[in-house]
Amino acid sequence: MFAAGLFAKGVHEFREFFEIEWSVVAAEVWNITSGPLAEGATLHDFLKGIFGLSPRPEQIRVATYLAYLIPVTALFYRKAPEATAPTKARERVGATS
Secondary structure (H helix, E strand, O other): OHHHHHHHHHHHHHHHHOOOOOHHHHOEOOOOOOOOOOOOOHHHHHHHHHHOOOOOOEHHHHHHHHHHHHHHHHHHHOOOOOOOOOOHHHHHHHHHO
8 A cells, every 4th residue: 555655646746747737637536624534634644654645636646546556456465376286207306316
């Protein structure tokens, strides 16, 4: 989640640098103005520092976050490949050594 936040923040900064303001890219997804996730709250500051949480993320930032997080999480939780049983040829080579 930390790396996904860094990647999303990087794309956000890239969008701002090149002044890309298309509505599909730059439109806000949500706007949190009060509660523990609003700017200035302790929980918000913690989540912003660790995971890149923004109270007003634009669509490209949310899409980038999910585009990174979903495949990486799937790779992280995939099953490890099964160890193959030794073949008779490998057993013979090991026995003669």
